[in-house]
Amino acid sequence: MAGITSTAPLPQASALRRNRRWQSRLVRLASYAVLIAGCVIFLVPLFWQVTTSLKTIQDAMRWPPVWVPVPPQWGNYSELFERFPFWLYAGNSIFISALVIVGTLVSSSLAAYGFARLRMPGRDAIFVLLLATLMLPGVVLIIPQFVMFQRLQWINTYNPLIIPAFFGSPFFIFLLRQFFLTIPRELEDAARMDGASYLRIWGQIMLPLAGPALIAVAIYSFVGTWNDFLGPLIYLSDQEKYTVAVALRYLAGGMRSRPEYHLLMAAATLSILPCILLFFVAQRWFMQGQVFTGVKG
Amino acid sequence: MQPSLPRPRKPWLTLRRREAIACALFIAPAVIGFVLFWVTPLVVSAYISLTDYALAGTPRFVGLENYRRLFDDDLFWQAVRVTLTYALIVVPMWIISSLTLALIMNQKLRGVAAFRTVYYLPAVLSGVATAMLWAWLFNYRSGLLNGLLSSLGLQGPNWLGDKNVALFSIILMSLWTMGWYLPIWLGGLQGIPTELYEAAEMDGANAWQRLFNVTLPMLSPVILYNLVINIIFATQLFTEPMMMTSGGPQFATLSYVLYLYNNAFSYLKMGQATAMAWLLFLFTLMLSALVFKFSPLWVYVESEKRG
Numbered sequence: 012m013a014g015i016t017s018t019a020p021l022p023q024a025s026a027l028r029r030n031r032r033w034q035s036r037l038v039r040l041a042s043y044a045v046l047i048a049g050c051v052i053f054l055v056p057l058f059w060q061v062t063t064s065l066k067t068i069q070d071a072m073r074w075p076p077v078w079v080p081v082p083p084q085w086g087n088y089s090e091l092f093e094r095f096p097f098w099l100y101a102g103n104s105i106f107i108s109a110l111v112i113v114g115t116l117v118s119s120s121l122a123a124y125g126f127a128r129l130r131m132p133g134r135d136a137i138f139v140l141l142l143a144t145l146m147l148p149g150v151v152l153i154i155p156q157f158v159m160f161q162r163l164q165w166i167n168t169y170n171p172l173i174i175p176a177f178f179g180s181p182f183f184i185f186l187l188r189q190f191f192l193t194i195p196r197e198l199e200d201a202a203r204m205d206g207a208s209y210l211r212i213w214g215q216i217m218l219p220l221a222g223p224a225l226i227a228v229a230i231y232s233f234v235g236t237w238n239d240f241l242g243p244l245i246y247l248s249d250q251e252k253y254t255v256a257v258a259l260r261y262l263a264g265g266m267r268s269r270p271e272y273h274l275l276m277a278a279a280t281l282s283i284l285p286c287i288l289l290f291f292v293a294q295r296w297f298m299q300g301q302v303f304t305g306v307k308g
Numbered sequence: 309m310q311p312s313l314p315r316p317r318k319p320w321l322t323l324r325r326r327e328a329i330a331c332a333l334f335i336a337p338a339v340i341g342f343v344l345f346w347v348t349p350l351v352v353s354a355y356i357s358l359t360d361y362a363l364a365g366t367p368r369f370v371g372l373e374n375y376r377r378l379f380d381d382d383l384f385w386q387a388v389r390v391t392l393t394y395a396l397i398v399v400p401m402w403i404i405s406s407l408t409l410a411l412i413m414n415q416k417l418r419g420v421a422a423f424r425t426v427y428y429l430p431a432v433l434s435g436v437a438t439a440m441l442w443a444w445l446f447n448y449r450s451g452l453l454n455g456l457l458s459s460l461g462l463q464g465p466n467w468l469g470d471k472n473v474a475l476f477s478i479i480l481m482s483l484w485t486m487g488w489y490l491p492i493w494l495g496g497l498q499g500i501p502t503e504l505y506e507a508a509e510m511d512g513a514n515a516w517q518r519l520f521n522v523t524l525p526m527l528s529p530v531i532l533y534n535l536v537i538n539i540i541f542a543t544q545l546f547t548e549p550m551m552m553t554s555g556g557p558q559f560a561t562l563s564y565v566l567y568l569y570n571n572a573f574s575y576l577k578m579g580q581a582t583a584m585a586w587l588l589f590l591f592t593l594m595l596s597a598l599v600f601k602f603s604p605l606w607v608y609v610e611s612e613k614r615g
Contacts, residue, residue, distance in 0.1 A: 038415070038515075039415070039417065042412045042415060042417060043417070045412060046409075046412060046413070046417075046423045049409065049423075049427065050423060050426045050427070053426055053427055053429070053430065053484065053487070054426060055452070056430075056441055056442070056445055056452075056484065057429075057430075057441075059441075059444075059445065059452050060441045060444075063444065071450070072449075072450040073450075074450065074455040074458065075455070075459070076452070076455060118337045118338060118341070119338070121334050121335075121337065121338075122334060122335045122337065122338035124334055125330075125331045125332075125333075125334030125335040126335060129327050129328075129330050129331030129334060130324070130327055130328065130331065131327070131328040131331035131332060132328065134331060134335070137335065137339060140342070141338065141342055144342070144346050146536070146540065146592065146593075146596050147346075147589065147592065148540055148543060148544050148588060148589070148592055149544075150544055150546070150565050150568065150585065150588070151350075151353070151585040151586070151588055151589045151592075152345075152346065152349040152350065152353065152585070153572075153585075154353060154356065154572050154578055154581055154582045154585060155348070155349035155350070155352040155353040155356060155582070156345065156349050157572075158352065158356070158363070158578070159348070159349065159352070161363065175341065175345050177337065177341075178337050178338060178340060178341020178342075178344065178345065179337055179338035179341055181338075181342075184338055209327075209330045209334070213334075234432055237434065238433070238434035238435060238436075240434070240435055240436050240546075240547050241546065241547075241569075245573065255434075256434055256435075256436045256437075257436075259434075259436045259437060259440065260436055260550075260551060263440055263443075263551065270444075272444050272447075272450075275440055275444065276440075276441070276444065278440075279437040279440045279441055282434055282436070282437045283433045283434060283437045286432045286433060286434065287429070287432070287433070289432075290428075290429065290432050291425075294425060294428075297428070297432070297491075298424070298428070298491040
């Protein structure tokens with residue numbers, strides 16, 4: 012790297028500085044222009060989705076467009092509910108997500124504590140092996156996993172979507188381990204002196220201190236499970252067991268010849284609502300967790 | 309070790325052993341899961357790829373027949389072509405656009421948090437809903453995109469119905485989720501010590517020189533990391549073509565994973581689909597190895613800070 016080699020003041024420093032200030036003002040202005048233009052481009056699709064969901068089908072297809080539907084057609088949503096049992100699918104998705112969150116939190120934090128703090132020969136080699144799975148595209152394994160779950164008679168049940176979460180997830184183990192490593196050891200040493208077991212240290216010292224990381228894990232597993240498409244698509248066949256993502260696909264597929272976009276956008280809007288709300292409430296943790304590991308989930 | 313005191317017989321369950329046993333118990337679920345859900349499927353899939361298997365009945369061993377059939381299969385090569393084209397275009401676009409945005413945001417500007425929120429938002433939305441939304445935006449007659457183009461007096465393309473345009477449309481919509489990488493870039497940028505910039509400025513380096521001589525070299529581990537993850541992610545293209553085009557028109561958007569899925573769950577050619585999965589696995593492995601092998605050429609690693 013370029014080291015500090017010259018510390019001599021520059022000639023004509025004040026003129027240069029004035030020049031710089033103008034330059035930096037210009038840069039600032041250009042930066043804002045780019046950022047705002049980008050924001051508009053990024054938000055227009057969502058705006059279009061929500062407003063389409065509140066238009067009559069005639070208005071939805073019209074150009075020049077009706078930008079803001081007056082009055083908003085809230086009736087689209089009741090029509091959707093009549094033709095599409097959204098709440099049933101939402102309930103299924105929430106049920107699966109809740110169990111996945113519990114399973115992931117418990118198993119991943121147990122393993123993360125082991126990997127972060129307890130010494131065992133070969134521990135780090137095992138950890139590296141676990142991490143290697145992050146580089147493996149998950150789709151490579153779907154067929155053998157499908158065959159295995161079929162043998163277990165788990166097809167058309169939620170088991171394939173839930174049970175694996177109870178065996179930890181390498182990504183979350185990694186995230187939590189990194190967090191545990193930042194917790195000072197003295198706290199545990201004191202507890203060890205008092206004769207606390209490892210399990211108690213995990214439950215009463217590590218977990219309470221790891222709050223932010225645990226919240227990040229819970230949020231990621233919720234979003235990941237709620238949005239998961241391939242898993243429910245393969246494993247669920249009864250329509251009343253569908254999750255929101257798969258149900259949406261069948262709604263869209265059923266309308267392929269004559270799509271009713273106002274209803275499709277109403278369904279799409281409802282389906283992204285939980286993730287959007289969660290994102291606004293818990294944004295801090297979303298981004299923190301990601302920076303922590305720098306890994307895509 | 310205390311040499312002075314003669315020790316009584318050492319108990320078997322030393323502190324060290326107890327700790328090792330505890331560790332084994334703590335990591336046991338994860339290790340069992342690793343063996344059950346990763347190692348076993350990988351081994352089993354190697355075998356399935358050498359058989360004729362339609363889910364019902366027992367697999368029949370056919371040797372390398374599935375791989376030979378794939379290499380003779382025009383659709384297989386089409387899927388390879390589609391996925392490579394997609395990855396080669398989308399990965400540089402993701403990296404350049406999100407890194408540029410991050411560099412802009414990393415100046416001390418007001419309201420950065422709000423901008424970050426907006427750019428990140430599409431990345432948390434479900435792929436299915438996103439695909440439905442974009443299919444609507446891309447609609448030939450009434451979609452927003454062609455409406456805007458017609459206001460400018462232009463005739464918009466048939467975004468998803470023209471075989472020369474469809475893949476490009478999917479690439480375009482993929483850019484909508486590039487905000488996912490912003491926090492990683494911003495984290496990396498904030499990790500660069502400000503003294504380096506101060507020193508560069510004192511040496512008279514201008515903004516471009518600072519970017520190319522300080523920022524990018526210091527960011528190179530993050531760039532490498534994002535590159536690998538992006539490529540792996542791009543090869544998994546599935547939801548968008550599945551939802552929006554079913555791989556059409558004329559297989560123009562038949563991605564590798566979509567063809568794999570069709571082979572497995574529409575045609576029940578489990579052997580052939582698994583062979584495809586193994587080829588993808590080997591490709592990913594090779595690619596990661598390649599990227600890491602050549603990384604010392606351009607990745608700057610701060611050696612003292614790692615520990």
